[in-house]
Amino acid sequence: NAGVTQTPKFQVxxxxxxxxxxxxxxxxxxxxxxYRQDPGMGLRLIHYSVGAGITDQGEVPNGYNVSRSxxxxxxxxxxxxxxxxxxxxxxxxxxxxxxxxxxxxSGTRLTVV
Amino acid sequence: xxxxxQSQPEMSVQEAETVTLSCTYDTSESNYYLFWxxxxxxxxxxxxxxxxxxxxxxxxxxxxxxxxxxxAKSFSLKISDSQLGDTAMYFCAFMKxxxxxxxxATNKLIFGTGTLLAVQP
Numbered sequence: 001n002a003g004v005t006q007t008p009k010f011q012v013x014x015x016x017x018x019x020x021x022x023x024x025x026x027x028x029x030x031x032x033x034x035y036r037q038d039p040g041m042g043l044r045l046i047h048y049s050v051g052a053g054i055t056d057q058g059e060v061p062n063g064y065n066v067s068r069s070x071x072x073x074x075x076x077x078x079x080x081x082x083x084x085x086x087x088x089x090x091x092x093x094x095x096x097x098x099x100x101x102x103x104x105x106s107g108t109r110l111t112v113v
Numbered sequence: 114x115x116x117x118x119q120s121q122p123e124m125s126v127q128e129a130e131t132v133t134l135s136c137t138y139d140t141s142e143s144n145y146y147l148f149w150x151x152x153x154x155x156x157x158x159x160x161x162x163x164x165x166x167x168x169x170x171x172x173x174x175x176x177x178x179x180x181x182x183x184x185a186k187s188f189s190l191k192i193s194d195s196q197l198g199d200t201a202m203y204f205c206a207f208m209k210x211x212x213x214x215x216x217x218a219t220n221k222l223i224f225g226t227g228t229l230l231a232v233q234p
Contacts (some may be wrong), residue, residue, distance in 0.1 A: 042117075042204060043158075050182035050220060057219065090158060092218065093121045101148050102222060104158035 002026050006091050006105035013081040013112045021108050022078040023091030031094040033072040033102065034057070034066065036087040043090065049074055081112045115140045117207050119225035125211075126195045127233050133180075134190045134228045136205030144210035147181070147188045148222070153201040161203070164188065166210070194233045202227045 007022045025032065025076040033048040035058075045058030049068040064087060065077040074093075078085060088109050116139045126132035137149070149161040164172045166183050172179050176196075180189045192199055205225040 033220070033222070034226075035222075040122075042226045043166065043222070044224070045221055048221065056226055092158070092222075099147075101160040101163050103160075104150075107156045107158075 004091055004093050004103050004105035005051060006089075006108050008108060009106065010109050011111070013078070013110065015083060015112060017081050018058045019078050019081065021078075021089055021091075021110075023076065023094040024072050025074075025077060025091075025094070026072065027093060027103065028071060029093035029103070030071070030096045031102075032068065033092045034064070034074070034076045035090045035092065036060065036085075036088060037107075038087050046076065046089075054093070078110075083112045086110060086112045114206050115142070115209065115223050117205055117223050117225040119228050121228045122226070123229045123231070125231045125233060126192075128195055128197060130195055131191060132195055132211045132230065134192075134205075134230065136188045136225055137219055138186050138188065138205075138207050140186070140207065140209070142209050146210065147179075148206040149177070149179070149188075149190045149210070150224075151185050151199075151201045151203045152179060152204065152227075153198075155194045158204075162190065176185060192230075197232050200230060200232045202229050205227070 004025045012107040030051050034046040037043045047066040049055045088107050091105040094102045118137045145166045147164045151159045153159045162174045170203045176193045178191045204227045
């Protein structure tokens, strides 16, 4: 079982560059989410999806786009990277019965210089 | 809006001893879920234990147990017989009950800021 797979694990970007963080899950989970983790702030929700074709904004969506064309994939796009987006990014998925909790990917450490 | 507070940024415990991590939350909801996640140095987020608010019985998973006080909005984690492998950041998280497709904030995890636990040999 691969679970939730995130790529890349590390990335350095220059200010203004764009990139896509990939997330794929093989558990047929309906719910998927993107979080960012910053020191002293816990994890904050960026965008989430309750199923293919449906996405919505979380707590800190500015500067990020998402799409959900398939159940398995939920990429996160940085449109024009800024130093404030330096963070660790986590993708997570859950079946519809969310009381079982989310399964997280191993994270992507992104540095914007 | 819901908030989750972990008031202990760091804690330390001796191997084989018991430690309790605190978590309080604020919500007007009556039905919700609470979770504790562990993040070791590997960065992986691992679900430790979960509690459904409508269940009065405290959840237990091997050496991990919770003290859920719904009226006080408190959800502490007790780790018994601490092991070196328990060294990690621990996050408390809240999720409102629900799940209607596309409806409401029913699948959002709200995290506390974490408690860094060090288990000393």
